[in-house]
Amino acid sequence: MITFPCAKINLGLNIVNKRSDGYHELQTVFYPTKLTDTLEIKRMDDEFPVDTACDLKIYGIPVACNEQDNLVVKAYNLIAQDYDLPRIHAHLFKQIPSQAGLGGGSSDAAYMIRLLDERFRLNMGNAEMERYAARLGADCAFFITAEPSYATGIGEILEPTDGPWDALDTYYIGIVKPDIAISTKEAFAHIVPQMPAKCCRDIVRQPIETWRDELTNDFEKPLFALHPELADIKQRLYQEGAIYAQMSGSGSAFFGIFDRKVDIGRAFDGMFTFFDKL
The missing domain is CATH 3.30.230.10 (Ribosomal Protein S5; domain 2)
Known part of the structure; x- marks a missing residue:
């Protein structure tokens, strides 16, 4: 089976x-x-x-x-x-x-x-x-x-949780994983817990175009300071046309949500990449 x-x-x-x-x-x-x-x-x-x-x-x-x-x-x-x-x-x-x-x-x-x-x-x-x-x-x-x-x-x-899930079916996702391994211990070592200004559950109910300004991953800021190349990957996803991009979990993979097909493999040559419908 x-x-x-x-x-x-x-x-x-x-x-x-x-x-x-x-x-x-x-x-x-x-x-x-x-x-x-x-x-x-x-x-x-x-x-x-x-x-x-x-x-x-x-x-x-x-x-x-x-x-x-x-x-x-x-x-x-x-x-x-x-x-x-x-x-x-x-x-x-x-x-x-x-x-x-x-x-x-x-x-x-x-x-x-x-x-x-x-x-x-x-x-x-x-x-x-x-x-x-x-x-x-x-x-x-x-x-x-x-x-x-x-x-x-x-x-x-x-x-x-509800959200624009049916609408997301028309979008694509690109995933990029550089050759950087981040342990859970390393990821949490620099975290200062705090309540967000707005809960992610509420933000994802909004149009996806609003996510870039409001939806956050608390691991990004400290890990970007330790690994500046990670911040570059996120920025490059936006340059490739992502509507929203973020680190997943405690990293080091990033995803971008797109409204069209993109050659992620070309844009991030030498890294693990995946691209498909969301």
């Missing part, structure tokens, strides 16, 4: 508080994209000579971790604590770059939970799958339904 874990972008991202446990509370709107990985699972033969219950093989863009430490395997092991799962082979083809703010690893984990539920008829339901997913990562729960959502808490509290 095969599925296609999708990347997400953040339409606005504001860090509003630091909790006593060290985690940060945020406000953001998650939006799914057509950039995907590919994940396949197959039941393992009883005689197959491996010691692991989930035998994962990863292809495509390299992932900087041992395969048994991957969130796909952690998702399997988590569900196996409560459900009687057979041993499986899992094949993951990576097209979503890591340390990009696109949620690729979280998406892979959530889609693994969805695959296990469907393939082995666990009948968990979305709410239960979201609870499992949230135990694997702050934004994992979003990918159980992968529908536009307003997220609070550390990213795990999700509410459906």
